[in-house]
Amino acid sequence: MAKQSFKKEFEHRINDEIIGYPQVRITGDNVESEIVTLSKAKEIASNMELDLVEINAKVTPPILKICNYSKFLYELKKSAKKNKQTFSQVKEIQLTVNIASHDLETKAKQAINFLNHGDKVKVVLVMKGRELTRREENKRSINMFVELVNGFGTVESQKDEGNKTIVILKKNK
Secondary structure (H helix, E strand, O other): OOOOOOOOOOOOOEHHHOOOOOEEEEEEOOOOOEEEEHHHHHHHHHHOOOEEEEEEOOOOOOEEEEEOHHHHHHHHHHHHHHHOOOOOOEEEEEEEOOOOHHHHHHHHHHHHHHHHOOOEEEEEEEOOHHHHHHHHHHOHHHHHHHHHOOOOEEEEEEEEEOOEEEEEEEEOO
16 A cells, blocks of 8 residues: 655644754743743643644754644634735637627626636727728627626726727626
8 A cells, every 4th residue: 555645734843743952942922932941841831731833943942832733723824825815817808890699698708707716807809991980889799798797897997909999897896
């Protein structure tokens, strides 16, 4: 049978797992930071009915914290989650002037999916040839698209660039 290795998200030695240090620095809530022997640190932690957690073993003397280990892990996970940044992307959807209503609905569903994932949606209406002479009339498809997505996203900006009309949608708060 193959040996499986399970990697912990946060690895700390606690209580009796900590060995081999003549002196350690203890810290924690309601604990004065001081240098004591390892046995004295374990005694203080057990008297307070808390755990002794190795914070930094690379310094001399090593730093140990007296705390509730499960609460300590909870705080670590909470701060790691808070520090994790979410990057929103700008997803692009292209429309044409003569797009079929079913295709427009399909692209709207795709845009709603992007908006629900926190991304912005850049909707580009491309006009070619004679379509450019009736620009306002040809914006009908992009306006219908914005109406379909209306409950999920709002228009952040709208601009005309040459043969394109660009609308950027962002998620409703």
